Amino acid sequence: MFSWILLSDSKVQHAAADTAHAVADTAAHAGAAHGGDENLFTQLLHHIYDSNLLELPFYHNPDPSKHGLELPQLNLFGMDMSMTKHVVFLWLAAVILIVTLSLVARRNQKNKVPKGLGNLVEVFVVFVRDEIVVPNMGKGGLKYLPYLLTNFFFILVMNLLGLIPYGASATGNVSVTAGLAVIAFIMIQFSAIRAQGLGHYLAHLTGGVHWALWPIMIPIEVLGLFTKPFALCIRLFANMTGGHIVILALIGLIFVFKSLMVAPVSIAFALGIYMLELFVAFLQAYIFTMLTSLFMGLGMQTESHGHEH
Amino acid sequence: MLDINPGLIIWTIITFVLLVVVLGKFAWTPILQALQSREQEIADALKKADEAKKDAERMMAENKLAMDKASNETARLIAEGRTMAEQLKNDIVAKANESAKKMLDQAKEEIAREKEAAMAQLRTEVAELSITVAEKILDESLDGAKQKKMVDKVLQQLQKN
Numbered sequence: 001m002f003s004w005i006l007l008s009d010s011k012v013q014h015a016a017a018d019t020a021h022a023v024a025d026t027a028a029h030a031g032a033a034h035g036g037d038e039n040l041f042t043q044l045l046h047h048i049y050d051s052n053l054l055e056l057p058f059y060h061n062p063d064p065s066k067h068g069l070e071l072p073q074l075n076l077f078g079m080d081m082s083m084t085k086h087v088v089f090l091w092l093a094a095v096i097l098i099v100t101l102s103l104v105a106r107r108n109q110k111n112k113v114p115k116g117l118g119n120l121v122e123v124f125v126v127f128v129r130d131e132i133v134v135p136n137m138g139k140g141g142l143k144y145l146p147y148l149l150t151n152f153f154f155i156l157v158m159n160l161l162g163l164i165p166y167g168a169s170a171t172g173n174v175s176v177t178a179g180l181a182v183i184a185f186i187m188i189q190f191s192a193i194r195a196q197g198l199g200h201y202l203a204h205l206t207g208g209v210h211w212a213l214w215p216i217m218i219p220i221e222v223l224g225l226f227t228k229p230f231a232l233c234i235r236l237f238a239n240m241t242g243g244h245i246v247i248l249a250l251i252g253l254i255f256v257f258k259s260l261m262v263a264p265v266s267i268a269f270a271l272g273i274y275m276l277e278l279f280v281a282f283l284q285a286y287i288f289t290m291l292t293s294l295f296m297g298l299g300m301q302t303e304s305h306g307h308e309h
Numbered sequence: 310m311l312d313i314n315p316g317l318i319i320w321t322i323i324t325f326v327l328l329v330v331v332l333g334k335f336a337w338t339p340i341l342q343a344l345q346s347r348e349q350e351i352a353d354a355l356k357k358a359d360e361a362k363k364d365a366e367r368m369m370a371e372n373k374l375a376m377d378k379a380s381n382e383t384a385r386l387i388a389e390g391r392t393m394a395e396q397l398k399n400d401i402v403a404k405a406n407e408s409a410k411k412m413l414d415q416a417k418e419e420i421a422r423e424k425e426a427a428m429a430q431l432r433t434e435v436a437e438l439s440i441t442v443a444e445k446i447l448d449e450s451l452d453g454a455k456q457k458k459m460v461d462k463v464l465q466q467l468q469k470n
Binding site for chain 1: 311313314315316317318319320321322324325326327328329331332333335336337338339340341342343344347350
């Protein structure tokens with residue numbers, strides 16, 4: 001019933017367009033499915049949940065209860081491997097990166113002085129290399145540079161995709177960030193074992209204490225290995241979700257007060273949060289990469305392990 | 310919101326690993342190579358510029374040294390030339406003076422000799438002339454003795470002169 005207001009708003013406000021659409025969708029959806037008695041906030045949250053429906057501009061599903069294109073179901077190895085909205089955005093981010101970056105690579109090799117996009121990409125590449133990898137891991141970390149660069153750019157593009165209309169942040173899904181954290185975990189252990197050797201790596205897990213204390217120490221150290229990537233996972237997920245929820249809540253105020261007068265205030269605030277999210281998209285990509293690099297660097301320090309714990 | 314979907318985790322890992330491989334081959338390697346070669350080039354160019362600057366400074370110092378040397382040499386040459394010219398002038402003047410004096414002396418000597426010769430000639434001529442005059446006067450009247458006396462007297466007078 002508010003759809004027309006929101007749709008006219010969405011033409012004016014880019015920032016709110018995505019959200020407004022979602023609100024209209026979820027409101028209608030909830031209305032259809034639950035008879036409208038569902039809490040507004042839970043309704044809004046549907047927008048940031050993963051789903052097997054992909055919202056597309058100018059596409060209307062013939063089935064009125066489904067908003068967006070229905071994605072195929074897939075079961076592999078007894079697991080639900082369905083393509084969902086977030087899988088689509090995961091791949092979209094990957095395709096965008098492959099296309100732009102290989103183009104940039106070709107151009108940068110030809111031009112001695114990079115311009116435009118090539119220059120922009122190079123700024124980030126140099127930043128990751130000189131401000132993240134080298135200070136945290138030293139020159140030995142440069143062989144992990146492709147991994148960390150991919151980490152940074154992939155997370156950044158996924159974050160940014162959530163800020164465009166009809167887009168969704170794959171990084172706002174805890175499963176996606178968990179996947180990234182699993183890779184980070186593997187890379188942290190791998191780089192540590194490679195730099196120290198397996199023996200030193202295992203010795204490190206004892207914390208260098210008397211063997212009688214090992215039953216206490218080893219579980220603590222092993223737990224410590226897992227908390228780092230776990231924190232990475234939750235941090236990225238929470239930051240990306242939080243911004244979206246705030247924008248949705250601000251737009252939701254219009255529905256709570258059931259008044260158009262609230263709309264300008266809501267939208268002004270939502271725009272502010274949108275700007276903040278733009279910043280957070282870069283910040284979180286940086287933090288994830290920086291912390292991964294830092295943890296890898298800590299594990300790679302061969303001189304400072306042993307008896308100083 | 311926090312329920313884990315294992316399928317999505319696996320998709321994330323697969324996508325990420327493929328992305329690392331593809332980007333590593335088609336993006337990061339060329340981009341980093343281009344970056345590194347450019348950085349190397351810039352570092353080399355800066356080093357070269359620095360070396361060129363040092364070279365230029367060294368050359369300028371050398372030039373200045375050479376110029377100083379040359380100007381010193383010139384001053385020395387000028388001074389030397391001046392002393393030499395002075396000496397030469399003095400020598401020439403001295404020689405000229407000497408030869409002038411010599412010539413003067415010779416001339417004086419010549420004059421003295423010429424004078425002597427002229428005197429001698431004059432003396433004989435006067436004697437002959439006086440004899441002729443005396444002969445003419447005494448041709449008729451004087452005897453031998455008187456003649457002789459007169460001649461002696463004349464001779465004596467001449468000798469006095």
